[in-house]
Amino acid sequence: MPRATKKSEETTEEQQPTNLIYEHIADYIVQVFIKEDVNAFTESTLMHELLAYKLKDIAKPLMLDTIASVASELKAKKQLDLKKKVGGITQVKKIAFRSDDQYNAFISLFFEAVEENPELVDFIKKEQDFENFMLYCINDYREIWEQFATGIVEDRLAIERQKGLHAYRSSKTDVLQEVPTYADFIAERIDDVKVQA
Known part of the structure; x- marks a missing residue:
């Protein structure tokens, strides 16, 4: 059996946490x-x-x-009102996410992005301001995915209503097969997800 090289071991170790980040964000979206x-x-x-x-x-x-986008808003307004937007830090940390793993995945992705592009946040000097900024970004990011999912559900349910599937689904399996699956919708739309201006 061939031995793994040091480089392939490093790549595997490096990819594993990143893959877990995507798994937990996917969990959030599916929920x-x-x-x-x-x-x-x-x-x-x-x-x-x-x-x-x-x-x-x-x-x-x-x-x-x-x-x-959030950095631009902060520079323009000089302050981000996290409490007004989401009800404060506790709201973002505990209520929006179903598990610590999901919350931590969003935070990890935020830090990965910031580490690769520190110029985006180097104007923030105070630790509390940085934490508020991070939570504001995480909330906006979470909302993008929430809007993505709810938009797809609304569109799919509209198709089901048109076909008379909103009641008695089990007796209309043939008609149900004509309706695109949620996976179909995701595959079609996910590449177009972007920050709302």
Whole structure:
């Protein structure tokens, strides 16, 4: 059996935490789908796999765009009112996320983005200001994914209503197969997710 080289071991160790970040963010997004439509649960595994795979390419650039947008807002307003926007630090930390793993994944992605682009935040000098900035970014980023999921659910449920599937789903399996799956919607739309201006 061939021995792994040091470089491949480093790559594997480096990729593992990043992959976990995407897995937990995918968990968060799937839970939004299920919260909006309990029928999404049947597709949850497929949606999770698709999201985790696609997030590898778009999660960090989207976080960078979010950070840049919030930094621009902070420079213009001189202050971010976290309490007014989301109800304060506790709201962001505890209520928005179902697990510490999800919350920590969003924080890890934020720090990865900031470490690669420190110029985005080098104007923030105080630690408390930086924490508020981080939580504001995480909340905005979370909202982007929430809007992504809820928009898809609204569109899919509209199609189901048009086809008369909102009631008696089990007796209309043939018609249900004509409706795009949530995974279909995700695959079609995820590359277009961006920070709202």
